[in-house]
Amino acid sequence: MNEKTIKITCHVNLISKPGKLDELLDALEICAASSRKEPGCEYYEVIQSIAQPNEITLIEKYSDYDAFNAHFNNADIREFIDNKQKALLISMSNKVYVTRFDSTGTRSQDDASNLSFRDEITS
Numbered sequence: 001m002n003e004k005t006i007k008i009t010c011h012v013n014l015i016s017k018p019g020k021l022d023e024l025l026d027a028l029e030i031c032a033a034s035s036r037k038e039p040g041c042e043y044y045e046v047i048q049s050i051a052q053p054n055e056i057t058l059i060e061k062y063s064d065y066d067a068f069n070a071h072f073n074n075a076d077i078r079e080f081i082d083n084k085q086k087a088l089l090i091s092m093s094n095k096v097y098v099t100r101f102d103s104t105g106t107r108s109q110d111d112a113s114n115l116s117f118r119d120e121i122t123s
């Protein structure tokens with residue numbers, strides 16, 4: 001297993017405060033555009049629940065753990081986390097995944113339970 005080449009996918013679930021959805025989407029538009037320019041960011045999408053319109057999910061995919069980790073140094077992401085998150089959100093949760101089968105059907109041998117950085121993500 002080569003941890004430097006493990007693809008990382010992150011799902012971030014956000015619940016907007018009442019009356020703050022448009023402001024949240026404006027902030028996320030900036031974050032998404034900025035994130036897509038990061039080295040190693042392969043995919044970044046903002047989706048909205050049909051059943052619960054104040055529920056937003058970010059789907060992010062990074063070429064490796066270093067790219068995922070560097071994402072948190074992005075100035076627009078830091079601005080959101082440090083200065084906007086509390087004012088706009090009721091809650092936020094995330095889950096981080098490694099790719100086991102990619103879109104072509106290729107199976108990865110990278111077992112999430114054996115990653116040296118697992119504790120950093122799960123704590």
